[in-house]
Amino acid sequence: MNIKEASARTNLPAKTIRxxxxIGLVQPGRNANGYRAFEESDIHKLAFIGRARGLGFTVEECRTLLHLYEDTTRTSAEVKSIARDHLSRIDQRISEMKEMRKTLAHLVSCCAGDDRPNCPILDSLAADQSVKSG
Structure with a gap:
């Protein structure tokens, strides 16, 4: 099947499939005219990658998970370790987002939101809080 059909079957944009x-995650064959020819196995891999990316796994983690999926000698401990590490990163981001929300909610509550120009939100954004330079 061509890339348009592969895209429809996997709900992935053609650009993403390309x-x-x-980057070598899938390697569809080519027809005589040079067009990609996706097999069912390619569709399965693309759907697998799409679901993994939907859970936030990085491309490299997807590569590793795909290799583990195809490796009949894998251990579930290897897969669990990757998923557990990813879950820890998600928990960390949730914690950071909660802190951001708390700070922003406080700033919003402090802002009068009226016709006057003073604004604690802008003041906070402009404040020098030991800005780190890279």
Missing amino acids: YYED
Whole structure:
């Protein structure tokens, strides 16, 4: 099947599928005319990657998970370790987002939101809080 059909079957944009091919996650065959020819196994891999990316796994984690999926000698401990590490990163981001929300909610509550120009939100954004330079 062509890339348009592969896109429809996997709910992935054709551009994403081309990218996954470019980085070696999938390697569809080619027809005599040079067009990609996706097999069912390619569709399965693309759907697998799409679901993993939907859970926030990085491209490299997807590559590793795909290799583990195809490796019949894998251990579930290897897969669990990757998922557990990813879950820890998600928990960390949730914690950071909660802190951001708390700070922003406080600033919003402090702002009068009236016709006057003073604004604690802008004041806070402009404040020098030991800005780190890279």
